[in-house]
Amino acid sequence: xxxxxxxxxxxxxxxxxxxxxxxxxxxxxxxxxxxxxxxxxxxxxxxxxxxxxxxxxxxxxxxxxxxxxxxxxxxxxxxxxxxxxxxxxxxxxxxxxxxxxxxxxxxxxxxxxxxxxxxxxxxxxxxxxxxxxxxxxxxxxxxxxxxxxxxxxxxxxxxxxxxxxxxxxxxxxxxxxxxxxxxxxxxxxxxxxxxxxxxxxxxxxxxxxxxxxxxxxxxxxxxxxxxxxxxxxxxxxxxxxxxxxxxxxxxx
Amino acid sequence: xxxxxxxxxxxxxxxxxxxxxxxxxxxxxxxxxxxxxxxxxxxxxxxxxxxxxxxxxxxxxxxxxxxxxxxxxxxxxxxxxxxxxxxxxxxxxxxxxxxxxxxxxxxxxxxxxxxxxxxxxxxxxxxxxxxxxxxxxxxxxxxxxxxxxxxxxxxxxxxxxxxxxxxxxxxxxxxxxxxxxxxxxxxxxxxxxxxxxxxxxxxxxxxxxxxxxxxxxxxxxxxxxxxxxxxxxxxxxxxxxxxxxxxxxxxxxxxxxxxxxxxxxxxxxxxxxxxxxxxxxxxxxxxxxxxxxxxxxxxxxxxxxxx
Numbered sequence: 398x399x400x401x402x403x404x405x406x407x408x409x410x411x412x413x414x415x416x417x418x419x420x421x422x423x424x425x426x427x428x429x430x431x432x433x434x435x436x437x438x439x440x441x442x443x444x445x446x447x448x449x450x451x452x453x454x455x456x457x458x459x460x461x462x463x464x465x466x467x468x469x470x471x472x473x474x475x476x477x478x479x480x481x482x483x484x485x486x487x488x489x490x491x492x493x494x495x496x497x498x499x500x501x502x503x504x505x506x507x508x509x510x511x512x513x514x515x516x517x518x519x520x521x522x523x524x525x526x527x528x529x530x531x532x533x534x535x536x537x538x539x540x541x542x543x544x545x546x547x548x549x550x551x552x553x554x555x556x557x558x559x560x561x562x563x564x565x566x567x568x569x570x571x572x573x574x575x576x577x578x579x580x581x582x583x584x585x586x587x588x589x590x591x592x593x594x595x596x597x598x599x600x601x602x603x604x605x606x607x608x609x610x611x612x613x614x615x616x617x618x619x620x621x622x623x624x625x626x627x628x629x630x631x632x633x634x635x636x637x638x639x640x641x642x643x644x645x646x647x648x649x
Numbered sequence: 650x651x652x653x654x655x656x657x658x659x660x661x662x663x664x665x666x667x668x669x670x671x672x673x674x675x676x677x678x679x680x681x682x683x684x685x686x687x688x689x690x691x692x693x694x695x696x697x698x699x700x701x702x703x704x705x706x707x708x709x710x711x712x713x714x715x716x717x718x719x720x721x722x723x724x725x726x727x728x729x730x731x732x733x734x735x736x737x738x739x740x741x742x743x744x745x746x747x748x749x750x751x752x753x754x755x756x757x758x759x760x761x762x763x764x765x766x767x768x769x770x771x772x773x774x775x776x777x778x779x780x781x782x783x784x785x786x787x788x789x790x791x792x793x794x795x796x797x798x799x800x801x802x803x804x805x806x807x808x809x810x811x812x813x814x815x816x817x818x819x820x821x822x823x824x825x826x827x828x829x830x831x832x833x834x835x836x837x838x839x840x841x842x843x844x845x846x847x848x849x850x851x852x853x854x855x856x857x858x859x860x861x862x863x864x865x866x867x868x869x870x871x872x873x874x875x876x877x878x879x880x881x882x883x884x885x886x887x888x889x890x891x892x893x894x895x896x897x898x899x900x901x902x903x904x905x906x907x908x909x910x911x912x913x914x915x916x917x918x919x920x921x922x923x924x925x926x927x928x929x930x931x932x933x934x935x936x937x938x939x940x941x942x943x944x945x946x947x948x949x950x951x952x953x954x955x956x
Binding site for chain 1: 815819839844855
């Protein structure tokens with residue numbers, strides 16, 4: 398089907414129920430290849446739950462997920478990651494006790510296949526340092542390579558997270574609120590970063606900052622109470638009275 | 650490089666230690682140092698609190714004791730046999746336990762260790778309450794007579810240093826880096842494509858095997874494998890040793906175990922003989938309340954602050 402060539406990720410009837418409460422209901426979407434797609438909606442709309450379902454951190458109650466035309470509904474989180482779908486988390490997903498460089502090396506070393514070799518010296522990983530430093534440079538962290546990550550400011554941690562994700566050269570990146578809790582300069586920095594890394598990749602992001610969404614995203618899906626309210630470009634979506642209502646409540 | 654100088658100094662001290670101290674006590678210290686270091690591999694570097702490590706420590710003592718006494722295996726083969734079986738026990742217990750986290754992981758390991766304890770109490774080969782006595786020390790490599798305490802000491806030292814070096818290497822290996830990442834942020838490690846359970850299981854098996862090597866060696870030193878080594882008290886004691894010395898530091902557990910074992914030895918003959926558990930309890934509370942990083946952890950923090 399040519400459809401699967403245009404679309405990288407296609408959830409079909411994706412549903413998650415928690416003991417009678419339907420968190421996500423029948424989400425059907427086509428995520429276009431090489432686009433930046435946003436998932437927005439008021440608090441509790443089920444955005445993060447959708448992410449968790451797509452990456453199998455939660456098991457869907459029903460529905461299917463296909464990635465590059467291949468059914469991945471039964472795959473485990475780590476397998477999905479190895480297929481090239483890498484996600485981030487709402488709270489910064491770094492390894493705080495490692496250095497910034499080692500955070501990236503952890504991601505890089507997976508493809509070497511040495512990761513079970515407890516009898517080898519970590520020196521075998523030194524050949525990854527150049528690539529790690531290159532990735533750190535890409536996100537503006539070249540001067541922090543040796544710093545313990547717990548000591549880095551929040552915005553830097555989010556940038557590091559993106560560098561670590563990029564290390565795996567993912568086909569599809571899922572970013573869960575990449576600018577959450579950031580000051581204006583950091584938001585600007587991360588926005589530019591996402592634009593830069595979106596070349597030849599697909600990005601699906603949950604984002605609250607509509608300024609970021611409007612400048613970055615090609616397509617926007619609005620979720621409300623677990624179901625898709627509407628989808629379209631930023632202009633289309635922002636003109637939709639139902640979207641305003643979902644965020645603001647009914648106008649008097 | 651400062652660390653490796655420290656290790657060399659410690660090794661030099663251990664080489665001459667029997668000149669000044671009673672070798673049997675030193676050997677006991679070494680065995681517990683290896684046991685605590687092995688335990689620290691899974692708690693300090695893997696982030697998993699096992700409450701069943703006595704099963705590996707005490708179990709290997711029985712297996713080795715049996716292999717040496719009844720089958721007449723050479724000493725080093727007997728120790729390898731005991732450690733290997735402890736590793737298999739670790740594989741079996743670990744398979745079940747690593748599916749759960751935190752307190753549930755601890756409870757599963759405790760429950761499995763209690764089952765192992767019951768097996769040791771009721772099996773005829775362990776000698777029940779009397780323990781497995783009269784384990785022959787034999788000859789190291791078929792040449793060196795281990796009946797001599799000094800020869801035995803260097804044999805034990807070699808085993809414990811080798812075990813310790815394996816732990817150091819594991820921590821500083823590609824595997825160790827992934828393990829540290831899993832300890833820091835399990836979900837993120839998973840989202841990078843690592844099957845975290847398999848890494849935890851390998852760490853658990855390594856830890857169990859080395860804990861087994863420690864218990865096996867101890868049984869050869871004392872020519873005895875007893876129930877107290879497999880009792881849950883021992884599982885608790887190794888937690889105390891590790892925390893006191895410094896969780897997640899390489900030298901900490903060895904220091905912690907040295908403090909605890911020396912204290913137990915000193916107190917056993919004095920007026921406080923009946924109060925040993927109370928003294929250890931007070932130390933534990935003081936450690937958790939005032940120097941949570943443990944002896945080595947606190948020293949390292951002071952060192953870093955002042956240089």
